Amino acid sequence: MSRTSTAFLFDLDGTLVDSVYQHVLAWKEALDREGVPLSVWRIHRKIGMSGGLFTNILLRETGMEVTPERLERLRRSHAQAYVRLSEGGAVQPLPGARELLAFLTAQGMPWAIATSGRMETARHNLEALGVDPAQVPVITRDLVRHAKPDPDLFEAAAARLGVDIERSLVIGDSIWDMLAAQRARALGVGLLSGGYGREELERSGAFRVYDDPADLLRHIDEVAARS
Amino acid sequence: MSRTSTAFLFDLDGTLVDSVYQHVLAWKEALDREGVPLSVWRIHRKIGMSGGLFTNILLRETGMEVTPERLERLRRSHAQAYVRLSEGGAVQPLPGARELLAFLTAQGMPWAIATSGRMETARHNLEALGVDPAQVPVITRDLVRHAKPDPDLFEAAAARLGVDIERSLVIGDSIWDMLAAQRARALGVGLLSGGYGREELERSGAFRVYDDPADLLRHIDEVAARS
Numbered sequence: 001m002s003r004t005s006t007a008f009l010f011d012l013d014g015t016l017v018d019s020v021y022q023h024v025l026a027w028k029e030a031l032d033r034e035g036v037p038l039s040v041w042r043i044h045r046k047i048g049m050s051g052g053l054f055t056n057i058l059l060r061e062t063g064m065e066v067t068p069e070r071l072e073r074l075r076r077s078h079a080q081a082y083v084r085l086s087e088g089g090a091v092q093p094l095p096g097a098r099e100l101l102a103f104l105t106a107q108g109m110p111w112a113i114a115t116s117g118r119m120e121t122a123r124h125n126l127e128a129l130g131v132d133p134a135q136v137p138v139i140t141r142d143l144v145r146h147a148k149p150d151p152d153l154f155e156a157a158a159a160r161l162g163v164d165i166e167r168s169l170v171i172g173d174s175i176w177d178m179l180a181a182q183r184a185r186a187l188g189v190g191l192l193s194g195g196y197g198r199e200e201l202e203r204s205g206a207f208r209v210y211d212d213p214a215d216l217l218r219h220i221d222e223v224a225a226r227s
Numbered sequence: 228m229s230r231t232s233t234a235f236l237f238d239l240d241g242t243l244v245d246s247v248y249q250h251v252l253a254w255k256e257a258l259d260r261e262g263v264p265l266s267v268w269r270i271h272r273k274i275g276m277s278g279g280l281f282t283n284i285l286l287r288e289t290g291m292e293v294t295p296e297r298l299e300r301l302r303r304s305h306a307q308a309y310v311r312l313s314e315g316g317a318v319q320p321l322p323g324a325r326e327l328l329a330f331l332t333a334q335g336m337p338w339a340i341a342t343s344g345r346m347e348t349a350r351h352n353l354e355a356l357g358v359d360p361a362q363v364p365v366i367t368r369d370l371v372r373h374a375k376p377d378p379d380l381f382e383a384a385a386a387r388l389g390v391d392i393e394r395s396l397v398i399g400d401s402i403w404d405m406l407a408a409q410r411a412r413a414l415g416v417g418l419l420s421g422g423y424g425r426e427e428l429e430r431s432g433a434f435r436v437y438d439d440p441a442d443l444l445r446h447i448d449e450v451a452a453r454s
Contacts, residue, residue, distance in 0.1 A: 021255070021267045025248055025312070032317070039321060039439060040248045041422040085252070090259070094266060195268040197424025212266060 005109045006224040007163040009154045009186065012115035014048065014173035014194030016097040016213060017125040021195065022085040023047055023078075027054075030077035034070060036062055044195065048174030049116060049148055079121055086124070093129050094193050096214025101131070103217060109224065110161045112137035114153035116176075137161055149176040151184035158186075169223060171216070175204035189223055191216065232336045233451040234390040236381045236413065239342035241275065241400035241421030243324040243440060244352040248422065249312040250274055250305075254281075257304035261297060263289055271422065275401030276343060276375055306348055313351070320356050321420050323441025328358070330444060336451065337388045339364035341380035343403075364388055376403040378411035385413075396450060398443070402431035416450055418443065 014020040024044045031038050038058060046054050055074050059066045104111045113131065115122050119140045126133060137160040144152040151165075158165040170181035173194025181188030182205040190201030193212040201209050208223055210216040216223075241247035251271045258265050265285060273281050282301045286293045331338045340358065342349050346367045353360060364387040371379040378392075385392040397408035400421025408415030409432040417428030420439040428436050435450055437443040443450075 018266050018268075021248060021252055021271070025252060028248070029317070037319075037322075039245050039420055041245075041420050044248070044422050090256070092264075095264075193266055193268050195271050195422065197427050199426035200424050 005107075007158060007161050007168040008104055008109060008111040008224075009157045009165075009168050009170050010111065010113050011048070011170075011172035011174070011177045012113055012122060012125055013117065015171055015177070015191055016094060016101075016113070016129055017091060018094050018193065019086060019091045019125060020044070020047060020173070020193075022091060023082060026078050026081035026085055029081040030074050031058065033077050034074055036064055038062060048172070048176040048194070053147060082121060091125065091128065094191075094212045094214075096212060096217050098130060100213040100217045100220075101129070103220070110163055112139065112157035112161050114139040114157040116141055116147045116153065118142050148174075149179040149183070151180045151186075154180055154184050154186060158184075173201075175200055178204035178206050181205060187223075189216065232334075232390075234385060234388050234395040235331055235336060235338040235451075236384045236392075236395050236397050237338065237340050238275070238397075238399035238401070238404045239340055239349060239352055240344060242398055242404075242418055243321060243328075243340070243356055244318060245321050245420065246313060246318045246352060247271070247274060247400065247420075249318060250309060253305050253308035253312055256308040257301050258285065260304050261301055263291055265289060275399070275403040275421070280374060309348060318352065318355065321418075321439045321441075323439060323444050325357055327440040327444045327447075328356070330447070337390055339366065339384040339388050341366040341384040343368055343374045343380065345369050375401075376406040376410070378407045378413075381407055381411050381413060385411075400428075402427055405431035405433050408432060414450075416443065 010016055013023060024040060024047055027043045028040050046057060055071050056066055117140060119142055122140055137157055139153050139156045141147050144156050146152045154170050155165055158168050166185045168186045169189050170177055170186045171189045173191045174196060178188040178190060178201055187207040188205050190206035190209040191212055198209050210219060237243055240250060251267060251274055254270045255267050282298050283293055344367060346369055349367055364384055366380050366383045368374050371383050373379045381397050382392055385395050393412045395413045396416050397404060397413045398416045400418045401423060405415040405417060405428055414434040415432050417433035417436040418439055419425060425436050437446060
């Protein structure tokens with residue numbers, strides 16, 4: 001690893017692992033159970049924030065009282081529903097995710113993962129990706145004070161790699177990743193694999209947009225010269 | 228009803244009923260079972276076409292052979308998974324859907340429903356909406372030769388109402404609805420409630436885009452003068 005290579009700071013859900021829609025329906029189920037009526041597309045548009053921030057905003061928008069007990073029940077219901085919806089191999093790495101990470105490693109380009117999820121839900125996805133958190137820097141929600149769209153997760157990932165965040169790329173599928181990238185003065189690279197539109201990502205500051213990790217790997221020279 | 232009022236031709240899933248994400252994960256499950264590896268966001272981007280056309284295109288894009296047996300298995304697996312994912316009240320009318328239909332009826336503005344689904348899967352959604360197919364024109368996939376993005380469904384709905392399709396509005400959430408509207412020379416009105424981006428709908432020809440049926444009802448004077 002060299003301080004002069006571009007570092008890659010990856011979001012996890014929707015960017016490396018095909019899990020966004022299961023998270024969306026798991027939140028829908030949790031919110032229904034709590035009596036919070038919310039259309040599914042509105043949940044989708046908020047996914048990628050930290051769970052806490054996300055539920056805060058949803059409760060505020062629906063005019064419901066935000067209590068620590070309610071937030072904790074929502075978090076637990078979501079985690080339970082997500083485990084059920086993603087079991088049996090329903091959640092897999094996105095096309096090219098493993099190949100992209102292997103390529104960066106082979107090229108000596110530093111990379112890390114920064115996710116709004118907790119290690120509790122991220123663990124299964126990391127296993128599917130073949131990523132060992134003992135070997136690779138993985139920053140989860142538990143480790144920072146503010147999650148996306150605050151830049152803390154990506155800043156912590158850059159610090160862990162010993163690289164300058166302003167020389168880093170933030171790879172994500174949601175507008176919250178792109179906003180966090182801008183706030184950290186990193187360059188945001190958007191992927192369509194979370195189900196958002198190209199223009200949404202561009203408008204939130206994506207420097208470049210690709211379909212998925214396989215498409216990014218095919219065009220890697222557009223965003224980072226090999227060392 | 229008058230031949231001089233603007234007629235409203237509605238898509239069902241994602242436009243009046245909040246069921247798109249359940250359909251997406253049901254197709255994911257059916258395709259996984261058939262050994263067709265496809266990312267969830269790519270399925271989402273094809274939803275709204277007829278099931279047959281949709282599976283044809285997906286199998287062709289993934290290089291798999293299209294046989295009548297495989298299509299029939301996919302159709303059945305999807306229907307089973309959809310029923311499971313939508314049970315227990317998980318699928319509800321979108322905000323304002325019932326109010327919008329009641330308003331149009333009260334104003335004497337003709338309206339109909341045209342869906343790419345079959346009556347078998349549409350029946351439950353119509354019940355949730357309080358729409359009786361014996362009273363209201365409902366055109367399902369079973370009744371026309373070509374489904375969306377062909378214009379046949381909307382043309383049949385206009386014919387059933389006895390209105391001119393070129394004086395009608397097509398209300399839908401997917402780019403296939405907007406393309407079908409253009410092919411029929413109707414005006415397309417896009418709703419974001421299917422989870423697509425505003426720009427995707429505008430680029431496929433939406434004359435105007437609203438959040439959901441409640442938002443369309445609030446702005447109804449923008450698209451149709453009251454009779």
